[in-house]
Amino acid sequence: MSRTIRTYPDPVLKEKAKPVESVSREIQDLAEEMAKLMYANQGIGLAAPQVGESLRVITVDISGPERQEDLQVLINPEIELCEGETETDEGCLSLPEFRTKVKRSEQVTVKGLDLKGREIRIRSEGMQAVCFQHEIDHLEGTLLLDHAGRLKRNMYSKKANKWEKN
Numbered sequence: 667m668s669r670t671i672r673t674y675p676d677p678v679l680k681e682k683a684k685p686v687e688s689v690s691r692e693i694q695d696l697a698e699e700m701a702k703l704m705y706a707n708q709g710i711g712l713a714a715p716q717v718g719e720s721l722r723v724i725t726v727d728i729s730g731p732e733r734q735e736d737l738q739v740l741i742n743p744e745i746e747l748c749e750g751e752t753e754t755d756e757g758c759l760s761l762p763e764f765r766t767k768v769k770r771s772e773q774v775t776v777k778g779l780d781l782k783g784r785e786i787r788i789r790s791e792g793m794q795a796v797c798f799q800h801e802i803d804h805l806e807g808t809l810l811l812d813h814a815g816r817l818k819r820n821m822y823s824k825k826a827n828k829w830e831k832n
């Protein structure tokens with residue numbers, strides 16, 4: 667595996683990711699590698715910028731790395747419909763040791779392309795809906811840090827910059 671999980675303050679995490687023009691072999695390989703990295707790092711969701719590719723590709727599997735039963739790969743995902751409100755305590759593979767509470771929609775319908783380039787729609791709720799919203803945030807360059815208060819954000823930023831130097 668050539669790619670690795672990028673962590674804050676890697677600038678690729680702040681970029682707005684580019685739409686995928688065609689679902690090529692390279693994109694399929696990227697998605698496969700993302701799923702492997704997601705499972706290997708005990709994650710339930712990953713966005714391409716987190717592996718250093720500024721492209722609109724996400725992987726989500728809320729069944730987790732042990733079961734690996736519900737892998738969803740979405741290319742150029744968009745949230746079509748949001749309903750309800752929920753508050754979750756979230757972490758992120760790109761922000762080690764950081765957690766914060768985030769307000770999310772309780773149910774979302776997400777539209778995008780599958781690995782064969784076909785348009786698909788996924789209705790999700792609960793943890794899967796939260797996960798889609800978290801990963802789609804990454805495509806806009808939005809991190810959990812941006813959902814946290816300024817004090818918490820600054821404290822983490824200082825800590826992360828220190829790790830970076832070591």
Ligand SMILES: [Zn+2]
Binds near residue numbers: 757759760800804
């Ligand atoms: Zn994340």
